[in-house]
Amino acid sequence: MGALPALPVAVPLLVAAALVAFAPVIRRQVADAVALVTAAAVAALCAALLVQTTAGPVVYWFGGWRPRDGIALGVAFTVDPVGAAFATLAGVLAVAALVYSWRIFEAVSPLYHALMLVFLAAIVGFCLSGDLFNMFVFYELLSVAAYALAGYHTEDPGSLRGALNFAMTNSVGAFLVLAGIALLYGRTGALNLAQLGQTLAAAPADRLVVVAFLLLMVGFFVKAAVVPFHFWLADAYALAPIPVGVLFAGVVSELGLYAVARVYWTVFSGPLAAGGGLRAVLLFGAAATALLGGVMCVLQHHLARMLAYATVSHVGLTLAGFALLGPDGLAGAVLYLVADGLVKGALFVCIGLVQHHLRDIRELELHGRGRNLPWAAALMALGALGLAGVPPFGTFRGKALMEEAAMAAGHPWLTALFVAVAALTSAALLRAAARVFLGIGVPRIDALRHRAPAAPHPHIHSTLVGPAVLLLAGALAVGLAPGLAGRVEAAAERFTDRPAYAAAVLQGATGPEEAATTTQHARGSLAVPAVLAVLSALLGAALALGALLPRRRPAGHLTRTAGRVWAPTAAVLRDLHSGNVGDSVAWLVVGLAGFGTLLALVAR
Amino acid sequence: MIYLPYAVAAWLFLVGLYGIVTSRNLVHAVTCLSVVQSSTYILLLAVGFERGGTAPIFLDVPVGTKAVDPVVGALTLTDIVVGATVSALLLALAVQIFKHHGTLDPERFRSRED
Numbered sequence: 001m002g003a004l005p006a007l008p009v010a011v012p013l014l015v016a017a018a019l020v021a022f023a024p025v026i027r028r029q030v031a032d033a034v035a036l037v038t039a040a041a042v043a044a045l046c047a048a049l050l051v052q053t054t055a056g057p058v059v060y061w062f063g064g065w066r067p068r069d070g071i072a073l074g075v076a077f078t079v080d081p082v083g084a085a086f087a088t089l090a091g092v093l094a095v096a097a098l099v100y101s102w103r104i105f106e107a108v109s110p111l112y113h114a115l116m117l118v119f120l121a122a123i124v125g126f127c128l129s130g131d132l133f134n135m136f137v138f139y140e141l142l143s144v145a146a147y148a149l150a151g152y153h154t155e156d157p158g159s160l161r162g163a164l165n166f167a168m169t170n171s172v173g174a175f176l177v178l179a180g181i182a183l184l185y186g187r188t189g190a191l192n193l194a195q196l197g198q199t200l201a202a203a204p205a206d207r208l209v210v211v212a213f214l215l216l217m218v219g220f221f222v223k224a225a226v227v228p229f230h231f232w233l234a235d236a237y238a239l240a241p242i243p244v245g246v247l248f249a250g251v252v253s254e255l256g257l258y259a260v261a262r263v264y265w266t267v268f269s270g271p272l273a274a275g276g277g278l279r280a281v282l283l284f285g286a287a288a289t290a291l292l293g294g295v296m297c298v299l300q301h302h303l304a305r306m307l308a309y310a311t312v313s314h315v316g317l318t319l320a321g322f323a324l325l326g327p328d329g330l331a332g333a334v335l336y337l338v339a340d341g342l343v344k345g346a347l348f349v350c351i352g353l354v355q356h357h358l359r360d361i362r363e364l365e366l367h368g369r370g371r372n373l374p375w376a377a378a379l380m381a382l383g384a385l386g387l388a389g390v391p392p393f394g395t396f397r398g399k400a401l402m403e404e405a406a407m408a409a410g411h412p413w414l415t416a417l418f419v420a421v422a423a424l425t426s427a428a429l430l431r432a433a434a435r436v437f438l439g440i441g442v443p444r445i446d447a448l449r450h451r452a453p454a455a456p457h458p459h460i461h462s463t464l465v466g467p468a469v470l471l472l473a474g475a476l477a478v479g480l481a482p483g484l485a486g487r488v489e490a491a492a493e494r495f496t497d498r499p500a501y502a503a504a505v506l507q508g509a510t511g512p513e514e515a516a517t518t519t520q521h522a523r524g525s526l527a528v529p530a531v532l533a534v535l536s537a538l539l540g541a542a543l544a545l546g547a548l549l550p551r552r553r554p555a556g557h558l559t560r561t562a563g564r565v566w567a568p569t570a571a572v573l574r575d576l577h578s579g580n581v582g583d584s585v586a587w588l589v590v591g592l593a594g595f596g597t598l599l600a601l602v603a604r
Numbered sequence: 605m606i607y608l609p610y611a612v613a614a615w616l617f618l619v620g621l622y623g624i625v626t627s628r629n630l631v632h633a634v635t636c637l638s639v640v641q642s643s644t645y646i647l648l649l650a651v652g653f654e655r656g657g658t659a660p661i662f663l664d665v666p667v668g669t670k671a672v673d674p675v676v677g678a679l680t681l682t683d684i685v686v687g688a689t690v691s692a693l694l695l696a697l698a699v700q701i702f703k704h705h706g707t708l709d710p711e712r713f714r715s716r717e718d
Contacts, residue, residue, distance in 0.1 A: 133679060140686045144693060151697050157704040161713060164697045168624065171637055171690050178644045178683060179617070185676070186651035581633060581710050586625045 005060040005077040008045040009125040016117040023110040035113035043091025050084035072192040078130025081491035087127040093250040096467035097243035119145035150240040162235030169232040173222025180215030193266040194505035201270025224256025227289040228591040231584040238304035242352035250345035277602030282323030290316030294424030301363040310425040321402035331492035332401030339394025343386035346471035368439025377437035384429035388422040388537040394478025400529035419536040426540030441548035609650035616643035630698040630708040652676030
C-alpha cells in the first residue's frame with residue numbers, strides 16, 4: 001500500500017465532509033457510529049504505519065513529486081516512529097472521546113462529529129508532515145477545529161471566553177511560526193524539513209537563523225503552554241466539553257513540544273548544535289513550567305481546571321527531557337508523553353463521569369457526594385498514581401529514562417524537580433478524590449447548608465467507564481510492554497539523526513543498517529527511580545492529607561510563617577491567571593522578549 | 605536588499621499586538637489580530653520579491669525573465685484563507701459573548717472561578 005501515509009488524513013476529512021453534507025438528514029446514532037468507525041480506522045492505519053516505520057522512515061510524496069538530484073520540490077509526509085506513535089495516540093484518544101460522547105453528550109448535531117474528525121485529521125497530518133509549511137497548515141487546521149470545539153457549548157459564557165482567549169493567543173503564536181517559516185524560506189528557498197536542515201548545516205548560525213528558531217520555538221510553545229505562554233490554557237481546556245478535553249489534555253499540548261523537537265532536530269541541529277547555553281534556556285523554561293503548573297494545580301478546586309494545570313506542569317516535565325538535547329532524554333520524553341496523554345485522557349473521562357452523575361465539577365461542593373461511585377473513585381485514584389509516575393505505569397518508564405539522561409548530562413537536580421512536580425499534581429488529584437469520594441476533610445459551611453444528598457447507587461453506563469478503563473490500561477501497557485523502552489530509544493536515536501533523515505527524504509535511502517547499528521544501552525537499575533516514584537506519590541498523599549485534615553494544635557511558628565508567605569503568593573498567582581485576552585497576549589510578548597534575550601545571550 | 609518592507613512588517617506586528625493587549629472591544633481586538641496577520645503577508649511577499657521581476661507566469665516570455673517567487677504568493681494565499689477562517693470564528697464567538705454579557709468589553713467579563 002503505497003498511499004498508506006495519506007489515508008489517515010484523507011479518510012477522516014472526506015468522512016467529515018460527508019457528515020456535514022448529510023447533516024440535516026442523518027440520525028444521531030448514524031453520525032456516532034460513522035465517526036467512531038472512522039476514528040478507529042485512523043487509529044488502526046496509524047498503528048500500521050507505526051509498524052511499517054520500524055524498518056526505516058516512510059516517505060510519501062504527494063502527486064509523485066519526488067526530489068530530483070537531492071532537491072525537494074514536492075510536498076512530503078515523512079513518517080518516523082515518533083510521529084506515527086503520536087498519530088496513533090491521537091486516534092486512540094479520539095476513539096475514547098467518541099465512545100464517551102455516544103451517550104453523555106446531549107444535543108449534538110453531526111457537525112460535532114465532523115469537527116472532531118477534522119481535528120483528528122489535522123493532528124495526524126501535523127504528526128506525519130515532513131514539510132514545514134504543511135506543518136503550519138495542519139497546525140492552523142487543528143487549531144481552528146479546536147477553537148470551535150472549545151466554544152461548542154455556546155450557552156456557557158465561560159466556555160466562550162475560554163475559546164476566545166484560546167483562539168486569540170494561539171493565532172498570535174501561529175503567526176510567529178509563520179514569520180519564522182518566512183525567514184527560513186528567505187534564507188534557504190526550501191520548505192522541506194530535510195532540505196532546510198541540509199542547507200542550514202552548510203553554514204554556522206547567524207542572527208537570522210537564531211531569530212527564525214526563536215519565532216518557531218515560541219510559536220509552538222504557545223500551543224504547548226510553556227510558561228509564560230500558558231495563560232489561555234485553563235479556561236479553554238477546563239470549560240470545553242469533556243470529550244474534547246480528553247483530546248486537548250491528551251495530545252494537543254504535547255504536539256507543541258513534538259513540533260519544537262522535530263524542527264530542532266531536522267532543521268536547526270546543524271547550526272545550533274547542542275550547546276550548554278541552549279540547553280540551559282530550555283531547562284529554565286521547563287522548570288518554570290513544571291513548577292508553576294504544579295502549584296496552580298494544587299490551588300484549583302475545579303476538577304477540570306486541576307487537570308488543565310496538571311497538563312501544563314507535565315508539559316514542563318517533558319520539555320525537560322527534550323531540553324537535554326540528546327536521544328536519551330528525548331526517548332524518555334516521548335515515552336512519558338504517550339503514557340501521560342493516556343492517563344490524562346482517562347482522568348478527563350473520569351471527571352466527566354463525576355459531572356454526569358453529580359451535576360457538579362467543583363471539589364468543595366462535591367464533598368462526600370461521590371460515596372456511591374466506586375468506579376470513578378478507583379479510576380481517579382489510579383489516574384493520580386499514573387500522574388505521579390508510579391510503576392508499572394508507562395509514565396514511570398518515561399520518567400526513569402529522563403532521570404537517567406539528566407544524570408548523564410550533569411543535571412541531577414532535574415530528579416528533584418520530577419519528584420516535586422509529581423508530588424504536587426498527584427496531591428491535588430488525591431485530595432480531590434479523598435474529598436469527593438470518601439468525604440474526608442472539613443466540609444465548607446455553605447456546602448453543608450445546601451447539602452445535596454449523596455447520589456443513590458447510579459446505573460453506570462459502560463460507555464462512560466469503558467474509555468477510562470481502556471486508556472488507563474493503555475498507560476499500563478506502555479509501562480509493561482517488554483522491550484518497548486529499547487525500541488523507543490532506537491526511534492529517538494533516529495529522530496535525532498539529521499543526516500540520516502535528510503538522506504532518507506532526499507536520496508530515498510532506507511537504511512536497514514540503521515536498525516542494526518542501534519546500540520543497546522546498558523540501562524541502569526530501575527530500583528532508584530521506582531523508589532523515587534513511590535516517594536513522590538507518598539509525598540503527594542501526605543500533602544493531600546495535610547490539606548484535608550483539620551489542625552489540632554495551634555500552628556507553630558514555622559507553619560504560621562509559611563502560611564503568611566503562601567496565602568499572598570497564592571492570591572497573586574490566582575490574580576495573574578485572569579483569563580483575560582489582553583493579559584494573555586501581553587505575557588506572550590513578555591515571553592517572546594525573554595526567550596529572545598536569553599537566546600541572544602547564549603548564541604553570542 | 606530593501607529593508608522597508610521588513611520594517612513595515614515588524615511595525616504591523618507590534619502595533620497589532622499593542623491593539624490586542626489594550627483593546628476594550630472584542631471586534632476591535634479581532635481586527636487587531638488581522639493587523640498582526642497582515643504583517644506575515646508583507647514578510648512573505650518581501651522575502652520572495654525580485655526588483656524588476658514580473659508576475660510568475662511563464663507564458664510568452666523569453667526564458668530567463670526575472671519573476672517574483674511564486675511560492676511565497678501561494679503561501680500568502682493560504683495564509684489569507686486561514687486568516688479569514690480565524691476571523692470569522694472569532695467574530696462568531698464575539699457575537700455569542702455579546703448575547704450573554706451584553707457587552708464586548710473584555711474588562712467587564714473577566715473570568716471568575718466558575
